[in-house]
Amino acid sequence: MAENKERIGVYVCHCGTNIAGVVDVEEVARWAKENLGDQGVVISKDYKFMCSSLGQDMIQADIQKEGLTRVVVAACSPHLHEKTFRVAAERAGLNPYLTELASIREQVSWVHKDKVVATEKSKAVVAGAVSRVVMHEPLEPIIVPIAEPTLVVGGGIAGIQAALEIANAGHPVYLVEREPSIGGHMAQFDKTFPTLDCSACILTPRMSEAGTHPNITLLTYAEVEQVDGFVGNFDVTIRQKARCVDTDACTGCGICEQKCPKKVIDDVFEVGLGYRKAIYTPFDQAVPKYPVIDRENCTYFEKGTCRVCEKFCPTDAINFEQEDEIIEINVGNIILATGYDLFDARRIPQYGYGRLANVFTSLEFERMTNAAGPTSGDILLRDGKTVPKSVGIIHCVGSRDRNYNNYCSAICCMQSLKFAHLVDERTSATVYNFYIDMRTPAKDYDEFYQRVLDEGTLFVRGKVAEVTDAARISGEEGKLIVQVEDTLAGKQRRIPLDMVILSAALEPRHDAYETAHKFGIACSANGWFTEKHPKLDPVATMTEGIFIAGAATGPKDIPASVSQGSAAAARVLSYIERGELALEPVRAMINQEQCSGCRICNDLCPYNAILFHEDQMVSEINQALCQGCGTCVAACPAGAITGTVFSDKQVFAQIDGLLFLEKSALVPEMA
Amino acid sequence: MTKDFEPLIIGFTCNWCSYRAADMAGTARLKYPPNVRLIRLMCSGRIDPSFILKALAGGADGVLITGCHPGECHYLEQNYKALRRVKLLKRTLAPFGINPDRVKLVWASAAEGVKLAREIGVFVEEIRELGPLNWPARSTPEINPVVEEVEEVAG
Ligand SMILES: Cc1cc2nc3c(=O)[nH]c(=O)nc-3n(C[C@H](O)[C@H](O)[C@H](O)COP(=O)(O)OP(=O)(O)OC[C@H]3O[C@@H](n4cnc5c(N)ncnc54)[C@H](O)[C@@H]3O)c2cc1C
Ligand code: SF4
Ligand code: SF4
Numbered sequence: 001m002a003e004n005k006e007r008i009g010v011y012v013c014h015c016g017t018n019i020a021g022v023v024d025v026e027e028v029a030r031w032a033k034e035n036l037g038d039q040g041v042v043i044s045k046d047y048k049f050m051c052s053s054l055g056q057d058m059i060q061a062d063i064q065k066e067g068l069t070r071v072v073v074a075a076c077s078p079h080l081h082e083k084t085f086r087v088a089a090e091r092a093g094l095n096p097y098l099t100e101l102a103s104i105r106e107q108v109s110w111v112h113k114d115k116v117v118a119t120e121k122s123k124a125v126v127a128g129a130v131s132r133v134v135m136h137e138p139l140e141p142i143i144v145p146i147a148e149p150t151l152v153v154g155g156g157i158a159g160i161q162a163a164l165e166i167a168n169a170g171h172p173v174y175l176v177e178r179e180p181s182i183g184g185h186m187a188q189f190d191k192t193f194p195t196l197d198c199s200a201c202i203l204t205p206r207m208s209e210a211g212t213h214p215n216i217t218l219l220t221y222a223e224v225e226q227v228d229g230f231v232g233n234f235d236v237t238i239r240q241k242a243r244c245v246d247t248d249a250c251t252g253c254g255i256c257e258q259k260c261p262k263k264v265i266d267d268v269f270e271v272g273l274g275y276r277k278a279i280y281t282p283f284d285q286a287v288p289k290y291p292v293i294d295r296e297n298c299t300y301f302e303k304g305t306c307r308v309c310e311k312f313c314p315t316d317a318i319n320f321e322q323e324d325e326i327i328e329i330n331v332g333n334i335i336l337a338t339g340y341d342l343f344d345a346r347r348i349p350q351y352g353y354g355r356l357a358n359v360f361t362s363l364e365f366e367r368m369t370n371a372a373g374p375t376s377g378d379i380l381l382r383d384g385k386t387v388p389k390s391v392g393i394i395h396c397v398g399s400r401d402r403n404y405n406n407y408c409s410a411i412c413c414m415q416s417l418k419f420a421h422l423v424d425e426r427t428s429a430t431v432y433n434f435y436i437d438m439r440t441p442a443k444d445y446d447e448f449y450q451r452v453l454d455e456g457t458l459f460v461r462g463k464v465a466e467v468t469d470a471a472r473i474s475g476e477e478g479k480l481i482v483q484v485e486d487t488l489a490g491k492q493r494r495i496p497l498d499m500v501i502l503s504a505a506l507e508p509r510h511d512a513y514e515t516a517h518k519f520g521i522a523c524s525a526n527g528w529f530t531e532k533h534p535k536l537d538p539v540a541t542m543t544e545g546i547f548i549a550g551a552a553t554g555p556k557d558i559p560a561s562v563s564q565g566s567a568a569a570a571r572v573l574s575y576i577e578r579g580e581l582a583l584e585p586v587r588a589m590i591n592q593e594q595c596s597g598c599r600i601c602n603d604l605c606p607y608n609a610i611l612f613h614e615d616q617m618v619s620e621i622n623q624a625l626c627q628g629c630g631t632c633v634a635a636c637p638a639g640a641i642t643g644t645v646f647s648d649k650q651v652f653a654q655i656d657g658l659l660f661l662e663k664s665a666l667v668p669e670m671a
Numbered sequence: 672m673t674k675d676f677e678p679l680i681i682g683f684t685c686n687w688c689s690y691r692a693a694d695m696a697g698t699a700r701l702k703y704p705p706n707v708r709l710i711r712l713m714c715s716g717r718i719d720p721s722f723i724l725k726a727l728a729g730g731a732d733g734v735l736i737t738g739c740h741p742g743e744c745h746y747l748e749q750n751y752k753a754l755r756r757v758k759l760l761k762r763t764l765a766p767f768g769i770n771p772d773r774v775k776l777v778w779a780s781a782a783e784g785v786k787l788a789r790e791i792g793v794f795v796e797e798i799r800e801l802g803p804l805n806w807p808a809r810s811t812p813e814i815n816p817v818v819e820e821v822e823e824v825a826g
Contacts (some may be wrong), residue, residue, distance in 0.1 A: 604752060656707045
């Protein structure tokens with residue numbers, strides 16, 4: 001350990017009284033100078049605020065005048081100021097990676113009380129940093145060029161917004177949507193809270209703008225199959241499912257749809273409430289306007305005869321022989337905006353959905369209130385005729401419930417209030433809201449709540465135990481009875497109703513985990529895509545070049561989804577504008593001389609960054625793909641893999657340093 | 672002897688979760704015993720068994736390994752690999768004469784400062800119960816070569 005070619009400066013920060021109040025900082029600085037000379041410490045100082053410009057100037061001056069080759073700052077967490085001191089070192093001409101920040105605030109002064117003990121621990125932490133910094137190597141950031149095109153996955157409102165922002169800035173975008181049309185959930189709604197503007201009126205112009213934008217290549221009825229590469233240079237394989245319609249010839253006249261004899265229950269757009277044909281566009285304002293043939297249900301594909309659509313198509317656009325097409329694109333960045341699925345209300349049997357006809361889900365009710373929906377906007381019982389005289393709306397179905405999802409779905413209180421208003425507006429029914437807590441925290445939301453209160457909607461605070469059709473007392477016959485503990489009145493109630501609506505939770509897409517895996521990002525325990533930082537970096541992910549937006553990151557309303565779409569686009573645009581990106585050089589590398597070709601590391605890498613050269617029988621790490629987790633470094637039996645920033649040498653040295661105090665104390669004892 | 676024994680513990684943390692949990696414990700001014708000294712890695716998957724042996728051979732009485740919860744690893748699933756590795760290592764500790772309970776794996780997300788502080792406290796007490804390790808100092812002839820070997824492997 002005594003190879004002291006290095007000249008190390010140690011700087012101990014008071015952080016006002018944050019550190020100095022608990023740690024004897026002068027003593028730590030003095031001790032380091034006196035005891036760590038063997039490791040190369042030549043200067044050791046303390047100062048009120050190291051991060052201030054005066055503090056930084058002091059370090060810079062010492063680097064230049066005293067010829068420091070390494071710098072240790074004992075202050076706050078590296079997550080706060082690592083960059084600050086790296087930049088300071090760089091300004092003084094020292095490679096920024098030859099610095100080390102020892103956390104004696106978050107890990108010492110803020111969590112311990114005893115001054116003596118805290119001072120001793122600080123010494124150990126400083127000693128650890130000093131031995132470690134000796135092992136640091138000068139590094140350069142990794143520069144990668146950014147390809148201009150962007151891929152946006154998911155054509156809901158978040159994805160549409162992101163695509164338009166980037167396209168309007170003049171850059172090419174591929175927008176991939178799995179359904180035959182873009183629009184997402186918003187296309188299914190009639191009115192949107194809190195303003196009650198018509199959903200189609202605000203969404204359709206955006207959809208057609210995206211559909212006709214010269215910079216947007218719209219790929220609907222398509223899905224991403226494979227993603228290779230890394231930020232700036234992703235190779236993406238897309239499967240364009242066969243529409244069986246030649247889009248160059250199709251004019252979107254809709255005659256095929258009218259003539260098609262095969263009716264199919266529409267489980268997706270109409271959530272089972274209505275029908276579509278075997279050849280269909282999901283809704284009137286669909287973008288693009290071309291229909292698709294649902295080959296699973298088409299009579300021709302089932303039985304070999306029919307081809308009615310083909311006969312009637314005025315432009316001969318029907319093509320039964322069309323096959324799936326594989327499209328390969330190269331993009332610099334990717335935005336995932338794949339949205340949410342609605343909680344399956346059948347999972348709560350005591351609420352009767354699927355068994356009791358007049359229990360509806362929130363999305364069913366949305367379709368019912370939509371003028372273009374199955375009832376033309378009339379609020380009717382399942383028989384399609386009867387107008388309900390009483391309606392109950394149950395909040396938190398599948399949300400805030402340990403058995404299903406712990407989280408709050410964030411939008412359903414407002415959505416329930418919207419429903420209450422619509423029932424009030426369109427029928428003379430009495431409306432009940434059964435809620436646990438009312439959550440209306442965004443702009444104009446609580447005002448909307450007040451408005452619905454004024455409209456005479458009844459609110460019962462309590463979790464509904466059961467919805468049943470088993471009448472017990474007169475007045476309950478033929479009704480749905482909601483059994484609930486009214487926690488404000490402090491009593492059990494049975495409320496007979498004609499219709500019950502379940503405000504179901506928003507859940508991660510059923511295939512969210514596979515999607516995350518495909519794109520190399522992570523999901524939270526609940527299954528939502530994980531942000532790089534939940535507060536400070538909410539649309540980036542741990543994988544450079546992959547961004548997330550909208551309800552795919554967690555339950556969100558439309559304004560928040562749109563904001564995230566724009567935010568993700570802004571992040572991508574800044575990369576495109578710069579043209580290249582400097583990546584942190586936290587990377588692993590294989591010394592090919594030492595590599596035995598065992599391939600143990602190959603399958604360990606979460607980013608498939610390790611490739612095997614069959615000809616030379618050695619493995620190699622793609623520097624742009626590697627994110628530096630270090631798993632392969634730890635696993636290589638030949639010790640052929642080293643990791644920059646967190647190398648074996650650095651960690652070993654830090655362990656030695658952290659235990660230095662005890663070791664030096666032991667020496668006389670053992671002798 | 673064990674009465675005024677203060678255990679010395681080396682803790683490995685993951686840059687994305689448990690290190691941030693430690694930051695959070697600090698920001699929230701939670702208190703935990705000062706017996707633990709932390710090392711930051713990028714991921715618990717970086718844990719090399721030799722790190723643990725090196726710490727124990729170098730004077731630590733226990734090693735705490737902390738990482739993101741299963742399913743929440745920032746590098747997708749590397750913490751599972753850490754889990755496997757630590758389990759294996761614990762099995763090999765007994766022949767070295769080391770109680771496997773001196774090595775402990777704890778999951779702590781970036782939001783779980785409280786949990787991390789609590790787990791540190793629990794582990795310190797567990798190690799206090801076990802008493803000092805004194806591995807290198809215990810210069811019995813059977814153990815010495817092992818220590819040297821570890822020192823060698825560990826660099
Ligand atoms: C009943 C109900 C009523 C609501 N009412 C309102 C309201 O009035 N006001 C309001 O602000 N919010 C409302 N919301 C919330 C609103 O639905 C969401 O905020 C919004 O739809 C989120 O948009 P998004 O683009 O993130 O996701 P989505 O709308 O879910 O769109 C995601 C898109 O991605 C596509 N997709 C998914 N996976 C893939 C894949 N792997 N490949 C390609 N494409 C894929 C989907 O087909 C879909 O088109 C309501 C929600 C519900 C359930
Ligand atoms: S938003 Fe309201 S109804 Fe929805 S889960 Fe949260 S509290 Fe329940
Ligand atoms: S350090 Fe991690 S990300 Fe990099 S090559 Fe090794 S296993 Fe893959």
